[in-house]
Amino acid sequence: MNLSPHFTIASFVASTRAAQLGIDNSLPPELMANAVATAEMLERIRATLGDRAGYTVPILLTSGYRCPALNTAVGSGITSDHLRAQAADWSAPAFGSPLQICQVLAPLVSMLGIGQLIYECPAPGRRWVHASTRLPQKMVDRVITIGPGGADLGIQAL
Numbered sequence: 001m002n003l004s005p006h007f008t009i010a011s012f013v014a015s016t017r018a019a020q021l022g023i024d025n026s027l028p029p030e031l032m033a034n035a036v037a038t039a040e041m042l043e044r045i046r047a048t049l050g051d052r053a054g055y056t057v058p059i060l061l062t063s064g065y066r067c068p069a070l071n072t073a074v075g076s077g078i079t080s081d082h083l084r085a086q087a088a089d090w091s092a093p094a095f096g097s098p099l100q101i102c103q104v105l106a107p108l109v110s111m112l113g114i115g116q117l118i119y120e121c122p123a124p125g126r127r128w129v130h131a132s133t134r135l136p137q138k139m140v141d142r143v144i145t146i147g148p149g150g151a152d153l154g155i156q157a158l
Helices: 009-013 018-021 029-053 068-073 098-112
Strands: 002-004 060-063 087-090 116-123 126-132 143-148 148-153
Touching: 002 009, 002 029, 009 029, 009 116, 018 068, 018 126, 029 098, 029 126, 098 126, 098 143
Parallel strands: 116 143
Antiparallel strands: 060 087, 087 126, 116 126, 143 148
16 A cells, blocks of 8 residues: 555565564554654655755665564654654665765755654664654754764764
8 A cells, every 4th residue: 555656565664674584563543643744744755855856866765664572672762753654764866875876855844844863873874864754842943963972063073
């Protein structure tokens, strides 16, 4: 079943880690509206990146919805928007690096309906974009970079 023209429920719940651990990461029916809203946000992002590039830019999801067991297994906290199907971690190599993507999207978060944009760099060679539909409690945290040393405001090259 499709959440939007380019995102399926299967891609939104897919997880190598869940498969390795035998975790059922099925999307609960009560979170379907959140998942659709997140997919619609990703469609707006995809269209914007495509307009900027002048060609189709696929978004490669690495993490969408996470059930509590999977969220714990990947080391994420209880406040994660992934638990409510309100976030996705992704890349778009056809457009550029996660840093380049975040630099383009940061000034457009309100227009695109991005609640929070995070450039995540937990370790050397591991980088991705996190976008959620939910606004953070502190608006200063709306666009941040998370690296090995913690969180920094804005998009920072690491």
